[in-house]
Amino acid sequence: MAQVTSIAEEQTSTPLSSSKSITLRISRYNPKHDDSSIFMEFTVPYQKWTTVLEAILDVKKHFDHSVAVRYSCRQATCGSCGMMINGKPRLACFTKISELNSNVITVEPMSNFPIIRDLAVKFERMFDSHHKIKPYLIRDDTELESDAKEFLQSPKEVEQYIQFANCIKCGLCNSACPTMATDSSFVGPQALAQAYRYVADSRDKGKDSRLKMIDEPHGIWRCHFAGSCSQVCPKGVDPAMGIQLLRGYLLGFRS
Amino acid sequence: MTKDEHKEGIGGMANPRRYGIERVAYLLMRLSGLGLLAYFVAHIYETSNILRGQVGWDELLEMTSTTEGHIILSIVIGMCVFHTVNGIRVMLGHGGVGVGKPARPDYPYEPASQNYRHKIGIYSAIVLAAFAMMYGLAVLFGE
CATH class of the missing domain: 3.10.20.30 (Beta-grasp domain)
Incomplete structure (x- = not known):
């Protein structure tokens, strides 16, 4: 009608x-x-x-x-x-x-x-996945001392992750992803790209726990590099790049 | 998966029209993989017929000597070449090779991971598969 x-x-x-x-x-x-x-x-x-x-x-x-x-x-x-x-x-x-x-x-x-x-x-599932990868800096010194200053980074270190910090969580990447179309348990390109964003941050010390979290059957291995997520991203985040670079850590190409 | 989830399903996953040549390669990779798996199973069944002796073996072999058999074998050759070449491209990409380097994005935000190197890889896989199929057809029908 x-x-x-x-x-x-x-x-x-x-x-x-x-x-x-x-x-x-x-x-x-x-x-x-x-x-x-x-x-x-x-x-x-x-x-x-x-x-x-x-x-x-x-x-x-x-x-x-x-x-x-x-x-x-x-x-x-x-x-x-x-x-x-x-x-x-x-x-x-x-x-x-x-x-x-x-x-x-x-x-x-x-x-x-x-x-x-x-x-x-509804965005609940995407936000749950996003929350699951611990989207915050993890450090041993959780309590900053009173005279502590900001964590210094070189411009080169910032370049490693700043692109992925542009994510506005609009969900377009998850909508375009062919794996998301069939797998209800897949973490999704949004969360995986954000996992890379924190793993690549020189201030962060939570790499091992994040990699362990996504190293599962419905985690990063379900991405087949179709690249549709990157084509629809309105902020130039390029989740496909982040996911492949993240997988490089798991495969031993990066440390 | 329930209707409430509003997932695109197999139809959305297999739709190659919306996201460029990368999504076409994604679909062809899936189809060629399934095709090669089917061929592998059929091949084991076929070769196991040698247990029936010379007569059984010759009967099965005749099936591949027909026009339909030649065409199927040529398609298998094409699938094999595409799956191999595109598979190497995807494996390199999975290791982070050739996907570009992180950088501050500038409008209009062309994704670095969808760069010309990967596009060349995809087109090369398609062209090589087509050539291999033509060569296979020439050999099989030229007997």
């Missing part, structure tokens, strides 16, 4: 000096009531700079306020608005309609995450 609706000219937040418009197809599904998802269609005007999130918010404002979508910062920093946009996981706030080169834009909830409602998904 599909519903087609257009924004009234005087109500739209996007100036209608542009004659351009797209059909926005939004997946609607409430696991508590519905057996399967349906798509609702809306005709939305857009400008060169209009993002998919802005188009969804236009729909919420003018047609159907019950569309469930999670968002916050609108600038690819909070990692809240991840969704499938024309079949690929992307941040809605970071994806301009004009760059999709399509008159029809389909938005669905991220794959490999349980659906709360419509476009909002």
